Amino acid sequence: MSSSSESSSPRHLIVVGAGVVGMLSALEMRRRGWRVSVFDRGQAAQESSWAGGGILSPILPWHYPQAVWTLAQASLPLYAALAPALAQSTGIDPELTPSGALVLDPDALTVGARWCADAGLTAMEMDAILRTRGPLHPGLLLPWIGQIRTPRLGRALAAQLRLDGVQLHEHTAVTGWCEHHGRIVGVVTAAGECRADAVLLTAGAWSGALAPVPVQPVRGQMLAIRAAPSRLKRIVLDRGRYLIPRRDGCILVGSTVEPGSFDKHTTAEARDELLAFATGLxxxxxxxDAVEAHWTGLRPGSADGVPLIGEHPALPGLWVNTGHFRNGLVMAPASAVLLADLLCGVTPAIDARPYALEPGRL
Incomplete structure (x- = not known):
C-alpha cells in the first residue's frame, strides 16, 4: 500500500474517517485537483452520519454559538445543489425535503423570533395544535428548515467518491501516523503505510483516540415509529427533542444527549423517555407497539460546541475537521469548503478563526 507524492503528479491527501464530513472534504479536495484516499475503520457513513435525524439546522439555533450558525447557514445552499446532483450522478436520492419546523420551546416566540428577525429569516407564529397534552401554547414555524435522509446521503456520497476517482478503503483502521522530521506524512494501517502530502482527520467521536484533540463521544438514542404518511407533515422541535416525519410516513423521535461513553447499547430508560415525548405531542x-427501531449514535462533542477545523499546531501536516457535535450534518458542506480553502492556501469566505486549533481550545 506504500505510496508517495511526486512533483509531477497531483498532490495527495489522506482522509481518516468516511463520515459525511470526511467524504464531503474528500470530494471538495478532489474537485480542486488533489488525489485523495479515504480510510475508515468500518463502512462509510455508518456511525454518527447514519444515526442522525438529518435536520438541516441546529436544533434551536439561537441557543448555539454564532460560529455554528455561520457554517450551518453557508451549508444550506450547498445542500440545495448537492442533493439533486448526487441523485442524478449516483441514482441515489438523498431525499432533501423542505418540510419546515414547528418550534414549541417556551422562548420560541421571544428569543427565537428576535433571532430570526436579526438573521433575516422567516418565522411565523401559529397555534400549536399538534400538542394534545399539557397547556396549549403557540409555536414558531420556521419554513426554511429542511431535512435529508442520512443513510441515503451516506450511500450517495460513497458512490460519488468512487465515481470521482477517490480511493475508498473501508474496514481499514488507521492505527498511527508516519512522521518525517516532525511532520505527519502519512498513516499506518494493518495493510501497511500510505504516504501523502497532507493527512486530514475526520474520525468523529474517535478523533481524540488518534490525535490530541478535545473531542469526546456523546451518545444519542433515537426511535423510529411507524405511522401513516399524513400523520405528521413538519419537523417538531421541543426543548432539545424532536419529531421528524419521513416521506414514507415513518417518524423519527430523538434524541438523548449522554456524554462521555463509547457504549452504543440502547437503554429501556431512553426508550421510555422518547416514547413519552412522542406520545405527549x-x-x-x-x-x-409502533416502534420499528431503536438505535444509538456517537456524536463528536467539542469542549465549546464549535468544530475544530485547521492544521494541528503540534502535528504539522495533520489537518482536522471534527468536533461538530449534533450539527455535523448541517455544517458538513461549508466545513469541507473551509478546510479545503485553508489546506490549499486560499483565503476563506468564512472567518476561520473561531474554528482554529488554538492553544486555548486544545
Whole structure:
C-alpha cells in the first residue's frame, strides 16, 4: 500500500474517517485537483452520519454559538445543489425535503423570533395544535428548515467518491501516523503505510483516540415509529427533542444527549423517555407497539460546541475537521469548503478563526 507524492503528479491527501464530513472534504479536495484516499475503520457513513435525524439546522439555533450558525447557514445552499446532483450522478436520492419546523420551546416566540428577525429569516407564529397534552401554547414555524435522509446521503456520497476517482478503503483502521522530521506524512494501517502530502482527520467521536484533540463521544438514542404518511407533515422541535416525519410516513423521535461513553447499547430508560415525548405531542397511546427501531449514535462533542477545523499546531501536516457535535450534518458542506480553502492556501469566505486549533481550545 506504500505510496508517495511526486512533483509531477497531483498532490495527495489522506482522509481518516468516511463520515459525511470526511467524504464531503474528500470530494471538495478532489474537485480542486488533489488525489485523495479515504480510510475508515468500518463502512462509510455508518456511525454518527447514519444515526442522525438529518435536520438541516441546529436544533434551536439561537441557543448555539454564532460560529455554528455561520457554517450551518453557508451549508444550506450547498445542500440545495448537492442533493439533486448526487441523485442524478449516483441514482441515489438523498431525499432533501423542505418540510419546515414547528418550534414549541417556551422562548420560541421571544428569543427565537428576535433571532430570526436579526438573521433575516422567516418565522411565523401559529397555534400549536399538534400538542394534545399539557397547556396549549403557540409555536414558531420556521419554513426554511429542511431535512435529508442520512443513510441515503451516506450511500450517495460513497458512490460519488468512487465515481470521482477517490480511493475508498473501508474496514481499514488507521492505527498511527508516519512522521518525517516532525511532520505527519502519512498513516499506518494493518495493510501497511500510505504516504501523502497532507493527512486530514475526520474520525468523529474517535478523533481524540488518534490525535490530541478535545473531542469526546456523546451518545444519542433515537426511535423510529411507524405511522401513516399524513400523520405528521413538519419537523417538531421541543426543548432539545424532536419529531421528524419521513416521506414514507415513518417518524423519527430523538434524541438523548449522554456524554462521555463509547457504549452504543440502547437503554429501556431512553426508550421510555422518547416514547413519552412522542406520545405527549402526537397523543397516540399505542406508540410503543409502533416502534420499528431503536438505535444509538456517537456524536463528536467539542469542549465549546464549535468544530475544530485547521492544521494541528503540534502535528504539522495533520489537518482536522471534527468536533461538530449534533450539527455535523448541517455544517458538513461549508466545513469541507473551509478546510479545503485553508489546506490549499486560499483565503476563506468564512472567518476561520473561531474554528482554529488554538492553544486555548486544545
Amino acid at each position: 402526537l397523543g397516540d397511546e399505542g406508540l410503543a
